[in-house]
């Protein structure tokens with residue numbers, strides 16, 4: 001294990017050794033981060049990247065932790081949270097947001113300002129950095145529809161700027177960003193009518209309330225949508241709603257979600273993911289692909 005005393009000296013209370021994943025993931029499950037740090041400027045992120053490099057410590061960057069499952073064995077090295085980089089600015093047709101800003105702030109602000117194109121992504125939990133990395137989306141809109149450029153740091157902590165065309169991306173996937181620390185992103189919109197956009201936003205938020213198990217810890221849809229179908233439909237059709245392993249359960253409200261129904265370990269959730277995949281394959285022949293990101297050793 002690296003000597004974390006320098007990290008503690010640099011970040012003070014913003015560095016915690018052995019921080020349980022329940023505190024920084026929406027599954028509220030999994031082991032501890034060896035060291036959890038909360039840099040509050042791009043310069044601090046750059047320092048941290050260089051420190052990790054020099055000390056041979058792996059660096060994991062997380063926003064809201066709303067699309068990850070952390071192993072019960074924990075996360076080696078440093079886990080850096082972006083929540084303290086949370087500035088958002090609208091200028092004309094462009095919104096620029098720091099990586100740790102809540103994604104929904106961008107969705108709301110764009111609708112309020114009459115900037116069209118991301119209003120239907122309202123209510124996606126997590127951060128701007130996470131939304132860009134995942135190309136998060138909903139109701140036919142996705143982050144990359146409006147992405148203009150990303151400011152990031154490379155593994156040595158040096159600034160890099162990527163235009164949208166430099167980032168290969170697809171449905172809930174991007175290439176190349178996994179090795180970078182996203183610091184901020186800008187989005188360019190087309191004009192829209194604020195009243196209409198805010199109405200769309202309200203409909204989307206209401207639909208989420210009705211359809212999703214928002215009262216229990218989860219990380220949203222477990223699997224990607226297979227071509228021409230929905231993972232939730234296939235899971236429901238296989239009769240798997242309510243299926244349990246330990247404290248993990250396939251949501252009875254939305255079959256695409258696995259919820260932590262109380263005291264679930266990461267191993268419970270992981271085993272249930274495997275069980276659902278196997279039973280859907282047996283019932284329909286479809287091989288479901290994981291959308292969520294596994295962190296640590298499984």
Ligand SMILES: Cc1cc2nc3c(=O)[nH]c(=O)nc-3n(C[C@H](O)[C@H](O)[C@H](O)COP(=O)(O)OP(=O)(O)OC[C@H]3O[C@@H](n4cnc5c(N)ncnc54)[C@H](O)[C@@H]3O)c2cc1C
Pocket residue numbers: 026060061062063064065066067068082099100103123124125126127128129130131132133134135136137138172177178180181182183212214218219220221293
């Ligand atoms: C109730 C619920 C509903 C959801 N609904 C949707 C939905 O409708 N559509 C959808 O697409 N998703 C949905 N999700 C999943 C999730 O919210 C999104 O994928 C979200 O964009 C993840 O953001 P995050 O900040 O939480 O990312 P995290 O979970 O923190 O991280 C996800 C990945 O991004 C990387 N990452 C995060 N920040 C950075 C950064 N600054 N630099 C580099 N890498 C970074 C992480 O290392 C990790 O690999 C839902 C989740 C929940 C719990």
